[in-house]
Amino acid sequence: MEHKSGVMEVEDPKQSELNRFGDHEHQHKLTRRVLLKLDTRILPMLALLFLCSFLDRTNVGNAKIIGLEKDLGITDHQYDVGLAVFYLTYICSELPSNLVLKKASPKLWLPFLTTLWGIITMCLGFVQNYAGFVAVRALLGIAEGGLLPGMVLYLSSFYRRGDLALRIGLFYTAASLSGAFGGLLARGLAEIGPRGGLEGWRWILIVEGLLTFACGVLSFFVLPNSLESASFLTQEEKEFGRERLLLDNPKAPDGTLSEEEDAFRWSEVRRGILEPQVWFSATAYFAILSGLYSFGLFLPTIIQSLGFAKDANEVQLWSVIPYAVAAVITVIVAFVSDRLRLRGTVMLFTLPIAIIGYAVIANVKNPHIQYGMTFLMATGQYASVPCILVWLSNNSAGHYKRATTSALQLAIANCGGFVATFNYPARDKPYFHRGHTIILGLLVFAWFMILFNVLYCAKVNRDKRNGKYFDSHEDAIEHNPLQVHHLREQILANAKFVYRDDNIDLLTGVDLDQEDIRYAHLIRRTSYSDRAPMAILFGDQRTAR
Template identity: 40%
Template sequence: MEPPTYEKPDTSVSEKGFHEEVEVVDFGGDSSLPPPPQLTADEERRLWRKVDLRLLPILTLMYLCSFLDRGNIGNAKLAGLVDQLHLVGNQYNIALTMFFVPYCLAECPANLALKKFRPSRWLPGITLVWGTIMTLMGLVKTYPQLVGVRICLGVAEAGLFPGVVYYLSIWYPRHMLQTRVGIFYSAASLAGAFSGLLAFAIEFMDGTQGLESWSWIFILEGIATVTVGILAFMVLVDFPNTAKFLTPEERAFVIWRKKYDNSSVGEAEKFEYRYVWAAFKDWQVWLHILIYMSIVAPLYGISLFLPSIISGFGFSTPITQLLTVPPYIFATCVLLVFAHFSDKLKLRSPFILCGLTMLLIGFSINISDVPRGVKYFGVFFCVAGSYASFPGVVAWLGNNLCGQYKRGVGMALHIGIGNFAGAIASNIFRTQDAPRYILGHGLELMFVGIGFISTPIAIIAYRRINAKREAELQANGGVSKYTAEQTRELGDRAPDFRYTL
């Protein structure tokens, strides 16, 4: 094969449409690399496949452990946790809630720490920490100990999900992002399936070394997480400009694709506090928090209480553990289909609305007085609707924030504040409401309604802003009134930036 030819990207006034020549600025360390190569479509696909194979398997494995470790308490509840720790009233729900409070508060600082401490050290490091905490959770003997360990688990896990989404947004162009977030997040739905299978198998260890089966659920899954954290130290890389598994030319191409992805002049990269303040002031961050909560409340509600909900249908504990598996497998398949077509069509909102519709169907069935077979059928819609639409919710805001630090802070706010819906969901499926859980299913439908209101508002706002910017640019003869530096500073408010719908 002929070696590729290389040339600097054209930054002439005629192509970029600015009043002055666009100066070449360092972006992601590209000034230390050769010019980006011209790649054919097949060569570019092979390059992204190479990146995928290095990043996604380990990140997916880490998140599988994360979701397994925060959600396995639902399986432990059925395996004797409540009885041995003498939990009464809403103490179990309070223990669930205490995970989310530090988890939400620590996410924004954790995202700022990611770049300072390097992803290849920060992400594996926090994995080791929460794996150790999860192992120790198997040794708790009292309710206060359980609450304390859940708080520590929330602090340790806080940096993973927003950190990985931000990390992926640095590597991939915005219309390749949801597929990668979808693959990564599929670990969450797979964790639900694995959790049921593992709990079923681990229950046979009841009494081993004087510990009940619920203790072994925590201990064995915690040890697995520690092992994954050690592996991540050896596999995970930092940013494209330092990725040794790529050639210098490949690194240059990855950075170049990202540099001109959101803007014709690249993104502002140097840290300044005004980018943090810009994220706090951006209307779309707060609107997207409502959209996020409309999905994440059903997601955590169903993942934390699915074993209890299915147990309320009248099945034995071993059968209940096994029946939690099929809905998660179905959700994983739907999630990957949504992610693929969302990136292919470069659209996010239609798939979020589709997921909300599935949630509406699922929770409407389960709040009704229908046979248990019908209710179990509705559970599939609840699990698939929440899990399949979640990557699109995250990718949508990530696509529409320009500037590395603004995007990092905005996404951390989005996820951090939005996850307080998980704290709410931890308290709505109360023991005294079993087996129908009318209050829980009703409040989940309320969150779905919030999604059906806030998502169309975002669509309408984005359409109007895009149309206005297009009209203004055409009125100026296609020439921007801002300099290249001003355009970089404007980020997603620049006249050439178009919001993803």
């Protein structure tokens, strides 16, 4: 059956392989069982690692307000340089780390990175001067840079694209929880005081680094390398999970990646770099992270400048509440995004929450209203991140192209760290009008970049319906309408219907070796869509509506 656009969709022959797992009801139960096991064994560990990551990069913000600058003898500008150098090395390490991940294996690489930056964080607690502070922060960036792109890539080897937003949302909630947890932990550790010749802020870094090291060691024993090596899955569950992933693969028409296609090629890296969606999403993410990192690094300073907290310890406690609220909202938004199967459109509604927060806090002087706006600032930004991470991954085909687009997006986005570190200088106290206004402008820019990407997705899908399509190298080509009609008749003559409804026909018996059929828009390789896959048809997904 044809769509109104005249395009027919053809079933991936691999779809029929799921039939060996029983009827639809049994497959549904298998799906729920596999996802539940993955969710309870993998996600908590990744969330813990990500919590440690955010905790160890932003804990200097808590250390600052209880004496770090004074004890090291550094100026406010030197402190900002120490923050900025972290993001320089962080960005430089993201893409190489992601390309190494597959060869090194996730079970080894992710725990190695975690234990390494745990040790480095502990070392930060022993620095004595400006040079040591900058050097250790630079090393911390190298170690932490590979974690987030590695985890996104790692999750894509266990979950279908439509399952990812909620899962990434769940572990990204740890970023906002790290702010809440970090504030509480800093409040307690600061009470240790100068024990053993160490100031209170040093204990924050040493203890949190030690906790990270322990989590890294634990992750080695918890995280599996792949579905096949997951000891908590039965053999049937492993095979079923693998088949689901193959059907969700947008790269190959037969649902698999050949050894040649899965091998590293610089052409795959080039395709990732030239992908327009990378630049739309990466620049939007850059703007969001500029605000997010500013918030994480300077929220204690902002709250302290409001004047209603009696001391530094009370400031730590007041900083907990906005993060806790943001964590809850982030999970809700990720769930809604997966249910609606929308990414960009959801962000068009979440980002304005943060925009309102920054617009108000930049223009009012009432400390209680300003504090209230920090809830909107945190919620709007944290809730947007899972959607923007998954959106690009959904539309990237092939391991190394996906690795490139994911790492490139994050490398560009994390340049926002440079904006964040210099955005709230001490001379702008107590209102920080300039810093709030800069983030406000960046978030408005991000909103428009997301809108452009939504429109770009719609245009590509509309062009496909009108006869444009992509070959195996994603190059746009035209196809003679008469030839398309001939190919359609040829398919119908030799194929067998296995399922049909108002929107779609599933066929078997199609000769996929015919080059004209494989390159015709009847069989599309990748769909650039604002929606996650609703039906897996020849590695394609339905277009955005």
